[in-house]
Amino acid sequence: MSPPNSNASQKRAVVLLSGGLDSTTTLAIARSQGFELYALTFKYGQRHAVELDAARTVASRFGVAAHWEVPIDLRAFGNSALTAEIAVPKHRSDEEMSTDIPVTYVPARNTIFLSYALALAEVATAQAIFIGVNAVDYSGYPDCRPEFIAAFQTLANLATKAAVEGTATVTIEAPLLHLTKAQIIARGLALGVDYGLTRSCYDPSENGAACGACDSCRLRLRGFADCNARDPAPYVANP
Amino acid sequence: MSPPNSNASQKRAVVLLSGGLDSTTTLAIARSQGFELYALTFKYGQRHAVELDAARTVASRFGVAAHWEVPIDLRAFGNSALTAEIAVPKHRSDEEMSTDIPVTYVPARNTIFLSYALALAEVATAQAIFIGVNAVDYSGYPDCRPEFIAAFQTLANLATKAAVEGTATVTIEAPLLHLTKAQIIARGLALGVDYGLTRSCYDPSENGAACGACDSCRLRLRGFADCNARDPAPYVANP
Numbered sequence: 109m110s111p112p113n114s115n116a117s118q119k120r121a122v123v124l125l126s127g128g129l130d131s132t133t134t135l136a137i138a139r140s141q142g143f144e145l146y147a148l149t150f151k152y153g154q155r156h157a158v159e160l161d162a163a164r165t166v167a168s169r170f171g172v173a174a175h176w177e178v179p180i181d182l183r184a185f186g187n188s189a190l191t192a193e194i195a196v197p198k199h200r201s202d203e204e205m206s207t208d209i210p211v212t213y214v215p216a217r218n219t220i221f222l223s224y225a226l227a228l229a230e231v232a233t234a235q236a237i238f239i240g241v242n243a244v245d246y247s248g249y250p251d252c253r254p255e256f257i258a259a260f261q262t263l264a265n266l267a268t269k270a271a272v273e274g275t276a277t278v279t280i281e282a283p284l285l286h287l288t289k290a291q292i293i294a295r296g297l298a299l300g301v302d303y304g305l306t307r308s309c310y311d312p313s314e315n316g317a318a319c320g321a322c323d324s325c326r327l328r329l330r331g332f333a334d335c336n337a338r339d340p341a342p343y344v345a346n347p
Numbered sequence: 348m349s350p351p352n353s354n355a356s357q358k359r360a361v362v363l364l365s366g367g368l369d370s371t372t373t374l375a376i377a378r379s380q381g382f383e384l385y386a387l388t389f390k391y392g393q394r395h396a397v398e399l400d401a402a403r404t405v406a407s408r409f410g411v412a413a414h415w416e417v418p419i420d421l422r423a424f425g426n427s428a429l430t431a432e433i434a435v436p437k438h439r440s441d442e443e444m445s446t447d448i449p450v451t452y453v454p455a456r457n458t459i460f461l462s463y464a465l466a467l468a469e470v471a472t473a474q475a476i477f478i479g480v481n482a483v484d485y486s487g488y489p490d491c492r493p494e495f496i497a498a499f500q501t502l503a504n505l506a507t508k509a510a511v512e513g514t515a516t517v518t519i520e521a522p523l524l525h526l527t528k529a530q531i532i533a534r535g536l537a538l539g540v541d542y543g544l545t546r547s548c549y550d551p552s553e554n555g556a557a558c559g560a561c562d563s564c565r566l567r568l569r570g571f572a573d574c575n576a577r578d579p580a581p582y583v584a585n586p
């Protein structure tokens with residue numbers, strides 16, 4: 109917990125890092141605010157393990173003080189395209205994408221992720237936890253809403269030894285909460301993020317190329333288009 | 348998720364089960380309230396793996412509909428006698444036991460445990476989560492307090508797909524919260540709990556005998572004494 113390049117006087121943040129566009133932008137925002145970075149990546153039997161490689165590359169490029177990879181077993185929970193053998197939906201209509209809770213929903217996922225982050229924040233004496241949830245493009249996920257983040261903040265204020273002893277509090281930061289995908293990308297580009305390192309696809313090919321047709325790819329490609337920017341990540345030829 | 352002995356019309360509860368005295372009593376209380384039981388046990392690198400065997404025996408004896416054992420890796424978090432190589436304190440004074448946050452504290456442990464329970468409750472369409480936390484004998488643990496449980500209830504009301512869609516809500520039940528150890532034991536005995544199956548010791552011997560001297564053993568033994576009952580669990584000869 110005391111990595112060699114840790115700086116005792118610098119404020120610290122645990123940043124949830126999947127290796128995707130949103131979490132990488134969040135990492136860049138935390139860095140821009142002067143935080144020493146403690147990246148936290150979950151290995152949860154997701155099919156797109158290519159994301160894990162992306163997370164490692166991103167963490168390395170950002171020079172994080174530590175990168176934790178925590179194995180968690182969500183496969184036993186079933187019911188999600190991200191962890192089980194259910195087909196990832198493609199070419200869904202805008203209305204379907206904006207109103208349905210997607211089949212890619214994992215029960216209580218962000219609750220579990222933030223719980224681990226809270227534990228690690230206590231161990232690392234971090235002042236903040238950064239999470240790249242977004243309520244605009246992912247309105248279907250219950251645990252991506254502002255009221256969910258607020259409720260977790262209340263819980264965090266009660267849950268730890270440090271909070272009870274008054275020695276430290278942890279702030280839950282969700283800087284992307286109210287941004288559109290295009291705004292997120294513009295923010296990241298302004299901060300120098302190399303989006304070629306990031307992976308967002310729910311159904312990438314063996315060599316890591318994005319499918320271009322799942323909800324995540326379509327939101328990402330539209331975001332770049334709205335920014336008049338080109339997505340530098342690799343895609344399959346005919347989505 | 349659909350065990351062969353599941354009864355579709357019966358209400359269901361996820362019960363956090365460590366194999367200790369408190370969680371086993373909690374399981375008995377849930378059963379007495381008519382719930383079909385879904386036991387959830389964490390394998391978190393605790394030194395007292397004898398608890399795991401106790402949890403399996405208890406789950407089997409109670410005829411649970413399912414018993415999930417979820418591996419979680421808390422060792423990376425460090426700083427706890429329950430998961431690391433720190434000596435378990437013994438023969439502490441009553442004042443030390445009642446006021447200090449023990450070295451056996453695991454950061455954000457109950458937050459993580461309840462998060463998993465919430466996910467599993469959603470998958471199993473359970474109406475309740477039972478947790479055997481206690482604010483009387485374990486006042487040192489921040490995540491054993493009533494306000495922590497209340498905050499998690501608020502979070503649970505926001506965190507799941509079922510809660511958002513209005514199809515189901517999950518109630519967090521902590522029936523031991525305000526009971527003394529003696530009251531917990533009396534309640535369990537009245538419900539027919541065989542405490543000889545349960546294990547509470549932080550530092551058991553190889554053959555599973557309790558040490559009799561750690562905080563957990565002393566609270567337990569005092570509880571039985573206050574009930575004028577004998578603890579049927581095995582102890583080492585000279586604590």
